[in-house]
Amino acid sequence: MHTLTVTGLVPDQPHRHRPSASAVAQASFAPAATAVAGSGSIGIEAPDTERADIAAAASGDRRAFERLYRTHGQRIFALCLRMSADRGTAEELVQDVFVRAWQKLDSFRGDAAFGTWLHRVAVNIVLSRRKQDGVRRERTVDDDTSLDAAPARAVHVGDRLDLEAAIAQLPTGARRIFVLHDIEGYTHEEIGDLLGITSGGSKAQLHRARLLLREALSR
Amino acid sequence: MSSHMDCTTFEASLADFLDGGLDERTYAACEQHRAGCAACHALVSDLDAIVSTARSLPLPAPSHDLWSGIEARLETPVLPLDAARDRRAPVVPPTMVWRRLAVAAVALVTVSAGVTWTLTRSEPAVAVVAQGLPAEATPVEVSVTTDAPVTATPGTRTASSTGPTFAIDTLYGREIAMLRTAADASLGLLDSTTVGVVQRNLDIIDNAIRESREALAADPNSGFLLEQLDRAYERKVDLLRRLVLL
Numbered sequence: 001m002h003t004l005t006v007t008g009l010v011p012d013q014p015h016r017h018r019p020s021a022s023a024v025a026q027a028s029f030a031p032a033a034t035a036v037a038g039s040g041s042i043g044i045e046a047p048d049t050e051r052a053d054i055a056a057a058a059s060g061d062r063r064a065f066e067r068l069y070r071t072h073g074q075r076i077f078a079l080c081l082r083m084s085a086d087r088g089t090a091e092e093l094v095q096d097v098f099v100r101a102w103q104k105l106d107s108f109r110g111d112a113a114f115g116t117w118l119h120r121v122a123v124n125i126v127l128s129r130r131k132q133d134g135v136r137r138e139r140t141v142d143d144d145t146s147l148d149a150a151p152a153r154a155v156h157v158g159d160r161l162d163l164e165a166a167i168a169q170l171p172t173g174a175r176r177i178f179v180l181h182d183i184e185g186y187t188h189e190e191i192g193d194l195l196g197i198t199s200g201g202s203k204a205q206l207h208r209a210r211l212l213l214r215e216a217l218s219r
Numbered sequence: 220m221s222s223h224m225d226c227t228t229f230e231a232s233l234a235d236f237l238d239g240g241l242d243e244r245t246y247a248a249c250e251q252h253r254a255g256c257a258a259c260h261a262l263v264s265d266l267d268a269i270v271s272t273a274r275s276l277p278l279p280a281p282s283h284d285l286w287s288g289i290e291a292r293l294e295t296p297v298l299p300l301d302a303a304r305d306r307r308a309p310v311v312p313p314t315m316v317w318r319r320l321a322v323a324a325v326a327l328v329t330v331s332a333g334v335t336w337t338l339t340r341s342e343p344a345v346a347v348v349a350q351g352l353p354a355e356a357t358p359v360e361v362s363v364t365t366d367a368p369v370t371a372t373p374g375t376r377t378a379s380s381t382g383p384t385f386a387i388d389t390l391y392g393r394e395i396a397m398l399r400t401a402a403d404a405s406l407g408l409l410d411s412t413t414v415g416v417v418q419r420n421l422d423i424i425d426n427a428i429r430e431s432r433e434a435l436a437a438d439p440n441s442g443f444l445l446e447q448l449d450r451a452y453e454r455k456v457d458l459l460r461r462l463v464l465l
Contacts, residue, residue, distance in 0.1 A: 062293060069286055077285075078278040091281050098289045163272050164279075182273045207234035214265050 054114055058105040065105075069098055072115055076122045082179045083126045085168040093129060097122045123180070123194060166216040174209035181206050224252040229259050237266060291460045391452040398459035405462045420458060427451040 050071065056064035076097055081090035101121050108117050167175060176195070180186040181202070188199035188206070195202070224232075229252045235241045236249045253259050406414050431448035438444060 066286055074278045074280055077281050081279055091285055094285050095288050099292045102293050182270050203234055210266050210269055213269050
């Protein structure tokens with residue numbers, strides 16, 4: 001039987017204790033800060049320069065705020081792109097996120113890492129945008145995409161582009177939960193709070209998303 | 220749970236098996252089933268690979284730098300410039316003023332590129348005629364698609380047509396004309412109170428522009444007045460740009 005050719009796969013490892021968060025995949029626009037696993041979302045351990053930039057930006061310094069954008073912008077874009085599955089929408093969302101962050105910066109107390117705080121702002125913006133776009137009929141959490149024909153044969157996930165494309169094709173609800181949980185590291189409880197569903201519902205949607213991805217990648 | 224698990228039971232427990240939600244006994248039964256079932260083994264391996272790959276996906280980048288669009292939307296309070304008029308004018312050498320204006324021009328073009336891109340990607344290229352908002356100090360007519368020169372309304376410009384005032388008019392006029400047309404569309408979506416506030420702010424800025432030009436006509440070598448005119452224009456562009464991006 002064909003085995004998957006995915007970097008980092010250890011087929012027989014126990015599955016009981018998966019980490020709650022993943023690391024930053026690659027450097028952001030600016031040299032990356034240290035990635036730390038937070039309680040459900042990605043945190044960026046702020047160096048002194050970032051703390052200074054946060055304080056300066058909160059006082060109205062746009063150049064300092066631009067530096068924050070350069071540091072975190074690409075991660076926020078990745079989140080928006082994967083959540084929305086549309087590049088143009090994602091670029092608009094990123095602008096919305098940073099404009100909102102600028103407006104709310106004085107409310108950032110430093111209790112969490114700035115990256116985590118910004119990430120939360122982004123998720124809320126993406127989700128509220130979805131509500132505003134309710135006129136357009138999209139597939140939802142409750143749609144009836146079939147899972148009956150889950151493949152028994154192995155799939156190819158060797159090309160990451162395949163997976164990106166497959167994620168973009170997921171139904172909206174399943175895609176969001178997959179992105180938040182498996183890519184961004186949110187827990188089911190956090191996702192439940194964000195989406196207004198139970199953690200059990202989040203878990204079921206995540207499993208469904210993974211099976212759909214397997215199905216898509218096996219074609 | 221029985222240690223002789225079948226595929227249906229295994230699949231029902233799969234989500235918890237993958238994410239660590241099973242008690243030890245059930246987990247051991249799942250492991251035992253997986254070890255002896257090629258299909259379930261492959262299923263777990265595939266899902267594991269998907270999760271593993273998802274965690275290491277590279278960060279995609281936007282198609283262009285988004286900062287200019289963000290910066291254009293950052294809130295800038297519109298201050299009545301009349302208050303500044305009463306302050307004592309600092310001595311600013313004219314050469315320094317021109318240097319600042321050059322920097323401002325570069326910044327304007329850079330920032331506006333994002334706005335222009337936003338406006339032109341979904342709108343057909345048409346000749347733009349400022350309308351909707353009341354006529355102002357520098358009504359201009361300009362084609363978006365050409366480099367046609369800006370035509371200022373006769374009689375509104377008080378300085379020489381080759382002087383610094385004319386240069387500033389030219390610099391900002393084209394941008395303002397294009398933004399105003401797009402801003403009209405945004406205004407149509409706002410309630411009347413907000414439109415009234417916007418209009419009052421524009422009036423304040425227009426007054427500042429007019430007064431600065433009149434003062435420059437009397438004192439054309441004043442670096443301070445030139446800078447005031449430039450700042451007033453800058454505020455107007457910024458306000459219109461934010462309107463467009465609403």
